[in-house]
Amino acid sequence: xxxxxxxxxxxxxxxxxxxxxxxxxxxxxxxxxxxxxxxxxxxxxxxxxxxxxxxxxxxxxxxxxxxxxxxxxxxxxxxxxxxxxxxxxxxxxxxxxxxxxxxxxxxxxxxxxxxxxxxxxxxxxxxxxxxxxxxxxxxxxxxxxxxxxxxxxxxxxxxxxxxxxx
Amino acid sequence: xxxxxxxxxxxxxxxxxxxxxxxxxxxxxxxxxxxxxxxxxxxxxxxxxxxxxxxxxxxxxxxxxxxxxxxxxxxxxxxxxxxxxxxxxxxxxxxxxxxxxxxxxxxxxxxxxxxxxxxxxxxxxxxxxxxxxxxxxxxxxxxxxxxxxxxxxxxxxxxxxxxxxxxxxxxxxxxxxxxxxxxxxxxxxxxxxxxxxxxxxxxxxxxxxxxxxxxxxxxxxxxxxxxxxxxxxxxxxxxxxxxxxxxxxxxxxxxxxxxxxxxxxxxxxxxxxxxxxxxxxxxxxxxxxxxxxxxxxxxxxxxxxxxxxxxxxxxxxxxxxxxxxxxxxxxxxxxxxxxxxxxxxxxxxxxxxxxxxxxxxxxxxxxxxxxxxxxxxxxxxxxxxxxxxxxxxxxxxxxxxxxxxxxxxxxxxxxxxxxxxxxxxxxxxxxxxxxxxxxxxxxxxxxxxxxxxxxxxxxxxxxxxxxxxxxxxxxxxxxxxxxxxxxxxxxxxxxxxxxxxxxxxxxxxxxxxxxxxxxxxxxxxxxxxxxxxxxxxxxxxxxxxxxxxxxxxxxxxxxxxxxxxxxxxxxxxxxxxxxxxxx
Numbered sequence: 001x002x003x004x005x006x007x008x009x010x011x012x013x014x015x016x017x018x019x020x021x022x023x024x025x026x027x028x029x030x031x032x033x034x035x036x037x038x039x040x041x042x043x044x045x046x047x048x049x050x051x052x053x054x055x056x057x058x059x060x061x062x063x064x065x066x067x068x069x070x071x072x073x074x075x076x077x078x079x080x081x082x083x084x085x086x087x088x089x090x091x092x093x094x095x096x097x098x099x100x101x102x103x104x105x106x107x108x109x110x111x112x113x114x115x116x117x118x119x120x121x122x123x124x125x126x127x128x129x130x131x132x133x134x135x136x137x138x139x140x141x142x143x144x145x146x147x148x149x150x151x152x153x154x155x156x157x158x159x160x161x162x163x164x165x166x
Numbered sequence: 167x168x169x170x171x172x173x174x175x176x177x178x179x180x181x182x183x184x185x186x187x188x189x190x191x192x193x194x195x196x197x198x199x200x201x202x203x204x205x206x207x208x209x210x211x212x213x214x215x216x217x218x219x220x221x222x223x224x225x226x227x228x229x230x231x232x233x234x235x236x237x238x239x240x241x242x243x244x245x246x247x248x249x250x251x252x253x254x255x256x257x258x259x260x261x262x263x264x265x266x267x268x269x270x271x272x273x274x275x276x277x278x279x280x281x282x283x284x285x286x287x288x289x290x291x292x293x294x295x296x297x298x299x300x301x302x303x304x305x306x307x308x309x310x311x312x313x314x315x316x317x318x319x320x321x322x323x324x325x326x327x328x329x330x331x332x333x334x335x336x337x338x339x340x341x342x343x344x345x346x347x348x349x350x351x352x353x354x355x356x357x358x359x360x361x362x363x364x365x366x367x368x369x370x371x372x373x374x375x376x377x378x379x380x381x382x383x384x385x386x387x388x389x390x391x392x393x394x395x396x397x398x399x400x401x402x403x404x405x406x407x408x409x410x411x412x413x414x415x416x417x418x419x420x421x422x423x424x425x426x427x428x429x430x431x432x433x434x435x436x437x438x439x440x441x442x443x444x445x446x447x448x449x450x451x452x453x454x455x456x457x458x459x460x461x462x463x464x465x466x467x468x469x470x471x472x473x474x475x476x477x478x479x480x481x482x483x484x485x486x487x488x489x490x491x492x493x494x495x496x497x498x499x500x501x502x503x504x505x506x507x508x509x510x511x512x513x514x515x516x517x518x519x520x521x522x523x524x525x526x527x528x529x530x531x532x533x534x535x536x537x538x539x540x541x542x543x544x545x546x547x548x549x550x551x552x553x554x555x556x557x558x559x560x561x562x563x564x565x566x567x568x569x570x571x572x573x574x575x576x577x578x579x580x581x582x583x584x585x586x587x588x589x590x591x592x593x594x595x596x597x598x599x600x601x602x603x604x605x606x607x608x609x610x611x612x613x614x615x616x617x618x619x620x621x622x623x624x625x626x627x628x629x630x631x632x633x634x635x636x637x638x639x640x641x642x643x644x645x646x647x648x649x650x651x652x653x654x655x656x657x658x659x660x661x662x663x664x665x666x667x668x669x670x671x672x673x674x675x676x677x678x679x680x681x682x683x684x685x686x687x688x689x690x691x692x693x694x695x696x697x698x699x700x701x702x703x704x705x706x707x708x709x710x711x712x713x714x715x716x717x718x719x720x721x722x723x724x725x726x727x728x729x730x731x732x733x734x735x736x737x738x739x740x741x742x743x744x745x746x747x748x749x
Contacts (some may be wrong), residue, residue: 004351050350063333064748065357068349073340111543 006080007120010051016044019053024059034062034070038077080118080130083125085165089141092131100139102153104128107141108157124162169281170621171240181234185241186214187228190689197252197281199319199370201228203688206324206368211317212255217242221273224251248507253285256291262342263371264297264314270372275681278317300345304580305353305468308361308525309376313345316373321367321684322346329670331645332475334359334749337717344379349748358478358747360644362471362668363525363549363677368684376525376549376678380556383546387430387516394517395505395579397576398437400585401523401673402550404699408680409554412694419697420569426521427570433505436572437520440497441586441595444468444722445712447490447738448592449599450730452663461485463639463654463661466493466592470530471668471677473742475644480651481744486664493586494520494527495536497576498543499737504725505576506539520547523587523676526668538585538737542620549678552582555698558604575717581703581710588697589672590618590625590644593605593665597629597638598711604632613710619701621671621693624650626661631646637661674700 023040027033037056038048045052048071057064071077086158089095089104104115107126118125133139137149149162169180172189179188200211209229216227219239224247242248259278267273293677300313320337323346327333334357338347348357348500366374386394402420419436426434452464467473467488476483491499500519502513514667520527524547530536531544548556557564572578582598594615602611617627618638623646628637639654639661641647647666653659669676671693682692709715726734 053349063327063336064349065333065336066327069336069338072338075340153598 002080004048006118008081008118008122010049012045012051019044020052021057021059024056034060034067034161035074038067038071042077045076047078049079049081078116080116080125081122085125085143087124087126087141087143088129088132089126090130090132090134090139091128092135094131094135095139096140098138099111099153100141103141103151103158104138106153106155106158110155123165131153151159168234168237170232170236170238174240179232184740185216185225185230185232186219186675188232189216189227189241189243192720195685196227196243197284198684199229199277199281200321201268201316201688202321202368202684203608204651205318205328206321208320211319211506213252215248215251217245217248222555241357249285252281253287254292256285256287256379259317260287261291261293261295262297264312270315270370271375271378272372272681275683276372279684280683296342298342298345303347303354304377305355306359306361306529307355307377308363308528308567309354309366309374311346311354312373312375313347313370316346316375318344318346319370319372320346321368321370322374325364325368329643329645330360330668331362331648332358332360332749333478334621335365335703344626352748356748357513358474358745358749360471360474360478360668361526361529362476364669364676366525367675367677367679367681368687368723370684376551377528378552378650379528379546379548380552381557383519383548383552386519386546389517390585392517392558393432393515394430394512394519395433395435395501396431396519396521397437397440397494397501398422398426398521398553399437399494399523399673400441400579400584400591400700401676401679401696402521402553403703404587404674405523405551405679406554406698408682409551412528412565414682414690415695415698417703418564419703420571421564421567422553423572424567424570425562428562428567429556429560431519433573433576434570435494435497435501435576436571436579436583437497437522438583438586439576439715439717440493440495440500440747441583441592442580442712442715442718443496443500443738444490444493444586444592445582445595445599446718446722446729447496447734448488449596449603449712451488452600453594453603454730463664464488465664465666466596467641468592469667469669469673470524470526470533470587472644472647472666474526474529474745475647475668477742477745478747479648481653484742484744487739487742489735491536491738491740492527492530494522494547495530495543495740496738498531499536500721500725501540501576502539502543503542503722503737507725513541515539516546518543520544521550521553522547523550523673524669525549525677527545527678533740534743535740550676551678564732575720578715578717579707580715581705581707582710582712584707584713585700586702587673587700588619588666588669589621589670589693591672591700592667593618593638593640593663595712596663596665599706599713601629601631602713603632604709606632611711618665619697620696623670626659636663638663638665640665642667642672643699644668646670671697713729 584597
């Protein structure tokens with residue numbers, strides 16, 4: 001078994017930790033508080049690495065495994081930070097039938113990450129998403145606010161797009 | 167009472183009874199996979215579905231409480247649609263299962279396999295599709311987990327979380343990707359798992375297993391240069407018979423001793439001897455702490471799962487732990503020192519093996535400060551199940567073996583020692599000797615302290631000893647232990663001496679005992695049944711107090727000096743360290 005620790009070094013600040021602790025305190029001993037606390041923690045840190053989950057586990061007196069189990073169950077939680085450039089590939093119906101699955105797989109192999117992952121230089125993060133309302137351009141991906149449509153899934157095409165963000 | 171029909175037969179059941187229990191009470195067994203009474207009631211596996219008049223779909227019988235609104239309804243437990251549904255559920259599980267049943271450790275007592283036979287799964291795969299692939303986690307000293315044999319019933323999680331209050335394993339991810347693991351998929355060895363093995367005991371399949379050390383034992387037995395000695399814990403004799411067709415709670419120590427001799431062990435010792443030594447040392451330590459202002463309450467240290475728990479979850483209580491080694495380690499330490507000397511054997515050439523109801527013992531033998539002779543006190547620790555495997559491999563007809571006795575001087579145990587295997591046993595044994603001491607070594611001092619017996623999670627009792635009131639407490643199962651310790655810490659409970667066993671009911675229900683299928687477990691109190699064998703043995707032994715054991719007297723006279731002596735401390739005591747493993 002391999003420890004699934006985020007490859008990007010954790011850089012949480014004391015302010016962030018205090019903010020998180022305040023959130024936990026607000027919820028007191030409410031047994032259903034884990035979800036809202038995780039949501040707030042993600043707002044504070046942008047993601048939920050082991051360091052953050054350990055604070056939650058300790059402060060709420062919940063086994064770390066339970067925190068991790070919940071954080072991996074819901075797709076709204078991310079164990080990795082977002083990259084400088086956030087790539088989203090639409091796997092909605094229209095894009096998918098037009099081949100966005102191939103685009104997504106190509107990107108995974110080019111970047112060496114899986115969905116929700118981040119490259120070790122912190123530059124690109126990759127996420128699949130559902131319909132972004134640009135079905136006429138299917139298959140579609142976005143990088144931050146830039147939209148790329150009618151992709152062919154050709155590796156050269158994708159590498160050229162990524163090169164713009166080097 | 168509510169009147170219902172089960173398969174057309176009228177019966178009357180108390181409101182709130184589940185369909186499953188109502189059926190069972192009327193002679194019908196509904197199969198289950200995930201359900202463990204009071205422990206794992208999640209209605210997840212859908213094997214126990216039944217048909218019910220008025221219900222829109224099949225109903226999970228384990229979770230359906232019969233209410234007055236069900237008056238007159240008919241429940242079908244084996245209609246064609248019920249059987250078809252169960253079979254399809256099973257086939258779907260099998261489509262994602264590593265089917266190496268021919269050589270799986272649980273072949274023959276696998277609940278999944280039994281269901282396949284009962285429901286007539288004839289050919290497979292009934293469903294093609296992706297199969298999840300996982301690495302086997304064999305990082306821990308005591309166990310392995312193969313998620314490719316896991317059916318996600320979550321019984322292990324329930325044992326870890328609901329029974330033990332630990333929760334170092336859980337369900338990660340979602341849907342088809344759901345898998346049982348530790349936080350951030352880390353190795354089990356990196357978590358504060360206490361090695362109790364309760365997860366293994368409740369696993370319906372071969373996904374969880376103790377680490378098999380039988381090959382090491384065979385290798386030692388076949389090595390002509392080694393003197394191989396074995397000891398068996400009190401609780402083993404209360405469970406091993408189940409594997410050979412004896413009713414639960416049958417004490418088969420005589421045949422077990424014979425079997426061990428047949429397997430080729432050079433000396434067959436009884437951990438009971440170590441238990442008697444433990445009492446001598448522990449009672450002395452307790453009286454010393456009471457009389458000289460030592461840290462109280464003192465807490466027993468026999469259960470290595472409890473020790474790991476204390477080190478990880480209650481490090482502030484480490485000073486309260488008795489410094490006594492466990493009976494297994496005491497037996498091992500005396501074997502390689504006194505016995506080696508007496509027999510003229512170099513301890514280097516002794517391979518000391520233990521048969522334990524426990525998986526944490528596999529961890530304990532590797533602990534620091536457990537090498538009295540300069541060599542590890544114990545070399546190999548196997549579970550009750552592994553001994554069964556060895557007996558079967560050797561072709562021994564267990565039931566036909568003669569009843570033999572253990573070898574002296576490390577093989578004679580008193581009644582006090584044999585009850586170590588049940589919750590409250592160590593406490594009672596210690597009281598027998600402590601009270602004798604405090605009442606001026608009166609031979610007529612009391613033998614039985616029944617208030618500390620029984621399967622209750624936490625027990626307390628107060629005794630008047632020599633004009634002084636002593637309150638004692640006993641907890642088994644770590645969630646219960648935690649509840650007790652919180653009361654002690656807050657000052658709500660003022661006690662002098664505490665016994666804690668990691669497994670609910672004590673060692674008789676240890677993680678290394680013969681596997682009991684959920685179907686039996688749900689309707690029998692295995693803790694109480696197996697304990698009967700030990701209390702029966704206690705009553706029938708001529709000596710029932712540890713200090714009366716002639717073997718114990720001999721070891722003190724010829725080797726250790728007085729209980730609590732400097733030499734006794736060097737050989738029979740140990741130390742503990744706070745751990746910062748992931749909780």
